[in-house]
Amino acid sequence: MSQLSMSPTPAGDSLVSVSGLAKSFGDHTVLRSIDFEVASGSVTVLIGPSGSGKTTVLRSLNALDVADAGRVRIDDVEVDFAERPVTKKQVAALRAQSGMVFQAHHLFPHLTVLENLTAGPVLAQRRARDEAQTEARELLRLVGLGEKADAYPFQLSGGQQQRVGIARALAVRPKLMLFDEPTSALDPELVGEVLKVMKDLAAQGWTMVVVTHEIRFAQQVADQVLFLDGGVIVERGTPAEVLTSPRTERARQFLHRILDPLD
Amino acid sequence: MNEQTTQLILDSLGPLLRATVTSTIPLTIISFVLGLVVALGVALMRLSKVRVVSGIARVYISVIRGTPLLLQLFIIFYGLPALGVQFDPFPAAVIAFTLNVGGYAAEVIRSAILSVPKGQWEAASTVGMGYATTLRRVVLPQAARTAIPPLSNTLISLVKDTSLASTIQVTELLRVAQEAAAPTYQFFALYGVAAVYYWVVCLALSFGQSRLERRQNRYVAA
Numbered sequence: 140m141s142q143l144s145m146s147p148t149p150a151g152d153s154l155v156s157v158s159g160l161a162k163s164f165g166d167h168t169v170l171r172s173i174d175f176e177v178a179s180g181s182v183t184v185l186i187g188p189s190g191s192g193k194t195t196v197l198r199s200l201n202a203l204d205v206a207d208a209g210r211v212r213i214d215d216v217e218v219d220f221a222e223r224p225v226t227k228k229q230v231a232a233l234r235a236q237s238g239m240v241f242q243a244h245h246l247f248p249h250l251t252v253l254e255n256l257t258a259g260p261v262l263a264q265r266r267a268r269d270e271a272q273t274e275a276r277e278l279l280r281l282v283g284l285g286e287k288a289d290a291y292p293f294q295l296s297g298g299q300q301q302r303v304g305i306a307r308a309l310a311v312r313p314k315l316m317l318f319d320e321p322t323s324a325l326d327p328e329l330v331g332e333v334l335k336v337m338k339d340l341a342a343q344g345w346t347m348v349v350v351t352h353e354i355r356f357a358q359q360v361a362d363q364v365l366f367l368d369g370g371v372i373v374e375r376g377t378p379a380e381v382l383t384s385p386r387t388e389r390a391r392q393f394l395h396r397i398l399d400p401l402d
Numbered sequence: 403m404n405e406q407t408t409q410l411i412l413d414s415l416g417p418l419l420r421a422t423v424t425s426t427i428p429l430t431i432i433s434f435v436l437g438l439v440v441a442l443g444v445a446l447m448r449l450s451k452v453r454v455v456s457g458i459a460r461v462y463i464s465v466i467r468g469t470p471l472l473l474q475l476f477i478i479f480y481g482l483p484a485l486g487v488q489f490d491p492f493p494a495a496v497i498a499f500t501l502n503v504g505g506y507a508a509e510v511i512r513s514a515i516l517s518v519p520k521g522q523w524e525a526a527s528t529v530g531m532g533y534a535t536t537l538r539r540v541v542l543p544q545a546a547r548t549a550i551p552p553l554s555n556t557l558i559s560l561v562k563d564t565s566l567a568s569t570i571q572v573t574e575l576l577r578v579a580q581e582a583a584a585p586t587y588q589f590f591a592l593y594g595v596a597a598v599y600y601w602v603v604c605l606a607l608s609f610g611q612s613r614l615e616r617r618q619n620r621y622v623a624a
Contacts (some may be wrong), residue, residue, distance in 0.1 A: 171587035248621050258531070263532070293621060
């Protein structure tokens, strides 16, 4: 089974569209008005200083954070967050469109690696256990952890845990993969193995939205880079446009700070 | 110890064992299992965002913890008949102990559920699980690890608390010891035997607790 066959929308068509997304936590406005599109089979990287709202944008795409206003469409599921109340059913439908990789992996510690992967397919999607296990083993090979099926998460290194996290997200056959700073909690020498897997997924045609500080990853893999600051998208474009020759002072300063922290 | 006392002790071993096995242990197990069910329900109510629901749970826990168990037993056995509700001794004791365990264990279960990181709920939800599945398959198995030591305390306390049922005519271990001791005035000997029986039951439970804890720790780094 090819991983490509899992992405049903033809490459190039818009898979995700976000418009007018706004969100406050109490008095604190996190997102002002966010609009962007993600083409099917493309990689969008969100960068920006901490508190810029990039993680909230990502978490709004699967309604882990419920926006106050704006629309999110992923393929054929659209939720208008201004219409209250947003029902559990709508949230579930939107959330089922994507797979999520967390900064702190959030693997289920009481389940083996294989059980972590089959939990969604078997317990939630009611797929046959045999078939789910076969597919899970295939996904583990894809992330280079074929022999770790029976290990518990605590027995793995941070990089391995995060690769299991990626495989677990893939196991529910999402249309879109979301990554929330997947390498930020890792020791530096473990970052590469995770980025490598993500790069492979991109090469296979997965549609991905990634929040990261890994500028080199963005340069090599992203089709679109969004620079957020203060809850708005300040710059958008190709990696060359946003990362190499940013137009705004804010983006220039941010990139300078993370590329030359001692300067 | 004279021969008569020795004989009395030997004669009592069988009846006291029978009372332990047919009354004290079943009373403990039934009440504890039902109590855990009540406790889980109360804990989930207490965690509810609906204020009325969590308020009801709060009041329940407060009343159970704020009144003597002996009084709860008396109200159910001696008090409820005034309202036209009458129970036999054993069911009355089961109800009282169930409600009591329900109140105490609810707080244990609630805090154990809260000890599971929020990320676990989020991760479960991103792979498609709803509230009930997440609770059953992800949260409660992890909460169990935290809850086992305090719940074992509740269980071991319950073994001894069942002796209170002697006051509402349940022929459990203490009651049988009392009945055997009364005509002979051999209180020390017979209560001594009863004490040993209670202790042995609790020892067995402590042993079970250790095994359960070891099993629960299989997925945690040493």
